[in-house]
Amino acid sequence: MSARNGSQPPNVISAGLELFADAASEQGAQVRRIDWRPPMPSSEQALARVMADRRRVQANAEALARITSTAALLVDVLPAGPTLGLGTTDFLHAGPPIGWDRASGPLRGALLGAAAFEGIVDEPEQAIELFASRAGYSLDPCHHHSAVGPMAGVISASMWLFVVEDPSTGRRTYCSLNEGLGKVLRYGAYSPDVLSRLRWMSDVLGPLLQQAVRARGPIDLKAILAQMLQMGDEAHNRNRAGTLMWLREVLPALIDSAAPSSDVAEVVRFVSGNDHFFLNLAMPACKLTLDSARDIPGSTVVVAMARNGTDFGIQVAGTGQQWFTGPAQLVDGLFLGDYGPEDANPDIGDSAITETAGLGGFAMAAAPAIVRFVGGEVGDAINASRRMYEITVGEHPMYSIPVLGFRGTPTGIDVTKVVRTQILPQINTGMAGKQAGVGQVGAGLVTPPAEIFVQALTALAERAAPLL
Amino acid sequence: MSARNGSQPPNVISAGLELFADAASEQGAQVRRIDWRPPMPSSEQALARVMADRRRVQANAEALARITSTAALLVDVLPAGPTLGLGTTDFLHAGPPIGWDRASGPLRGALLGAAAFEGIVDEPEQAIELFASRAGYSLDPCHHHSAVGPMAGVISASMWLFVVEDPSTGRRTYCSLNEGLGKVLRYGAYSPDVLSRLRWMSDVLGPLLQQAVRARGPIDLKAILAQMLQMGDEAHNRNRAGTLMWLREVLPALIDSAAPSSDVAEVVRFVSGNDHFFLNLAMPACKLTLDSARDIPGSTVVVAMARNGTDFGIQVAGTGQQWFTGPAQLVDGLFLGDYGPEDANPDIGDSAITETAGLGGFAMAAAPAIVRFVGGEVGDAINASRRMYEITVGEHPMYSIPVLGFRGTPTGIDVTKVVRTQILPQINTGMAGKQAGVGQVGAGLVTPPAEIFVQALTALAERAAPLL
Secondary structure, three states: OOOOOOOOOOEEEEEOOHHHHHHHHHOOOEEEEEOOOOOOOOOHHHHHHHHOOOOHHHHHHHHHHHHHHOOOEEEEEEEHHHHHOOOOOEEEEOOOOOOHHHOOHHHHHHHHHHHHHOOOOOOHHHHHHHHHOOOOOEEEEHHHHOEEOOOOOOEOOOOEEEEEEOOOOOOEEEEEOOOOOOOOHHHOOOOHHHHHHHHHHHHHHHHHHHHHHHHHOOEEHHHHHHHHOOOOOOOOOOOHHHHHHHHHHHHHHHHHOOOOHHHHHHHHHHHHOOOOOOHHHHHHHHHHHHHOOOOOOOOOEEEEEEEEOOEEEEEEHHHOOOOEEEEOOOOEEEEOOOOOHHHEOOOEEHHHHHHHOOOHHHHHHHOHHHHHHHOOOHHHHHHHHHHHHHHEEEEEEEEEEHHHOOEEEEEEEEHHHHHHHOOOOOEEEEEEEOOOOOOEEEEEEEOOOOHHHHHHHHHHHHOOOOOO | OOOOOOOOOOEEEEEOOHHHHHHHHHOOOEEEEEOOOOOOOOOHHHHHHHHOOOOHHHHHHHHHHHHHHOOOEEEEEEEHHHHHOOOOOEEEEOOOOOOHHHOOHHHHHHHHHHHHHOOOOOOHHHHHHHHHOOOOOEEEEHHHHOEEOOOOOOEOOOOEEEEEEOOOOOOEEEEEOOOOOOOOHHHOOOOHHHHHHHHHHHHHHHHHHHHHHHHHOOEEHHHHHHHHOOOOOOOOOOOHHHHHHHHHHHHHHHHHOOOOHHHHHHHHHHHHOOOOOOHHHHHHHHHHHHHOOOOOOOOOEEEEEEEEOOEEEEEEHHHOOOOEEEEOOOOEEEEOOOOOHHHEOOOEEHHHHHHHOOOHHHHHHHOHHHHHHHOOOHHHHHHHHHHHHHHEEEEEEEEEEHHHOOEEEEEEEEHHHHHHHOOOOOEEEEEEEOOOOOOEEEEEEEOOOOHHHHHHHHHHHHOOOOOO
């Protein structure tokens, strides 16, 4: 409250104290209300310690510079086995580490399908015994192998991968090829048509895309991502323009290839008929740029958000390979056909790597039509992007949002800002059926569990530089 | 001013009277200002007569219903000569009728190029004598032959045309194939590379697209237009998503065709490398739907806006084939390279048929990134669309603008509303160099000359139904 003399009404600035503001206002004071909330519970001490870390500001600037400047070129398409060193019984999954015992329905369904696809069993459900036995196979997060996978994110040896490279370091990231929507392995479905589609993808799609990408030469995925934001895509649940722009890049080489024209036509039909195909290119591009910011001492920037359908995990630039995990949340959104909330599994997939890089939910203002897929109003989508500037360290110089006057996307989630504001990262996502075998049931909006940011903050505080 | 007693300050509603409103406000009155301007000069009597025409409301509702419900299917690709009955010396042009004597530089340039392309002369400039002689050739508006052409809009016998059909009536409209940007015939350029590109388009592109479209079957252009508005295109100066979505439709048939794969690859490269390719599909689709509203007695809805580089002309549902013309205006926008305002020809082309159908400038709110091509701020683009609701009879049920909460595009320009509000239709457009041979110099925003709407209103008043 400002100093005052005589009979002038007092001038009051109220930071989050609504009852006080109301009372002052009723008594004739001029009240300016500032939206403010206290930081997350039990976070004050760690927050003070991390905010005082003299390395923090510079470390976060370095993280943002690396994330935004790292190039991401599609350089090859390769089979997962030799590329990632996977044998027939080695499986990768989305999200932080988890075992079969705690695995969600869609992750179990995808693993059963992958086991049948690899020929370990004849029928997917015969593999339950193997997985439950805890022996004779390996199960590891994609993220531990420079890879990402949407939804269940299961990668097995016979699948093919996009290979994305940062030419300045030679670092590579990997992602499986997108199967389309509905009844597909990554949503936990494993029916015979799911497996036969996977076989065609390994027998025809992968090898043909390999030929085309090698003949075409490296494709700049960030240039496509930048264009997508001008064309109503946000690169998580809208990838329509991206898919078509990417196809345009490989088309002449595909057509010029020696492959039978019926195979070429089928590949073109498959890719162009799947508006989500580019998601599996956006994801490894985002991971490649974010991985460049790993292991920067003192940085509070999030470098991965990932879900396995049970746990939501984050990794932070200043805390190495440590995961901070809490329960994956239920998604609020739109359902397919007769499905309803009771059919949906909690949040799942590595695709939140797009939000971690400032795309997806963070760039929804560039993709207002997405509300027809994930629910809500256009104004909500625009406000979601605006809100994310409150919890990020900067704006992306290449990715801009036309309707916000070409402002750069909010980039580099800062753990301290999330804890201080209690604003959680906004993710949009597909919804898998919670029963293994069902497939997709909808799409919607979700946030991480708040407590994982306090965990991360605590770990950052433990590693903070000594006070001077 | 409302009735008042005692000492209460008066309540004033001011409709457009700013000086009065200021004076009343200064004297303590509560003033509510309503934006209002008098109708266009000399229009009052005709306006009263047309507004009183008892057929008007129903006729305009009928016009809107026809425009929005008429289907537009791409059914074929054909050579112009036999299709439109053009001989080697017959030429079509954009806009209302005009002769060589009053033709603008870019229209002259395109005619010279077309004469050489048809083999009437060896070098384009040798045709000046022919055209100046006023004999031995014909020159007619595209619009008089169910056709449209962007910019100079010149169509000659050897060019190929898209054929768009309304299946319920069998009516067809036509448009040439898009050459790309820069030094191209439609912008008035006629250098050897322009002519050799046209030859390739007639020898390879047209016949191959014919094969593919016939094999594929009819393509619903309105479905593509509806999607484009969700993907940052407004179908006049942004057709990126549209071009790729259209290519997706014909690709499998192109690849399956018996044509040499090098030709197929070249066609795919040409189409996918030209973000404006779909403009020449959007235009005949718009014309087809608008032509369905011609000849509705009493309707004040505009069914064509077209420019020949000298004159801007409109045609109206209630006044048959009559053109109302005035001087084409200069375009305000962005220039390529070293070009400036002194290099630009006034407004030219049939492409304002997109605005007439509620797309282009009317749908700019769906395409905020267009301001990087035509100039201005994103807010201007959104406000331009909002303003167009003031002068249109309704909203399109299929074409929606996400950022306006999926509101339908403003559709059906009403001559009476333009005259009453003095709000002119907002067009975005390419800019041709004013010298024949130059080609494109920029892109920007423009409006029609106001007086042509008063002319149209006067003609509507003369045809108004007798007062009861």
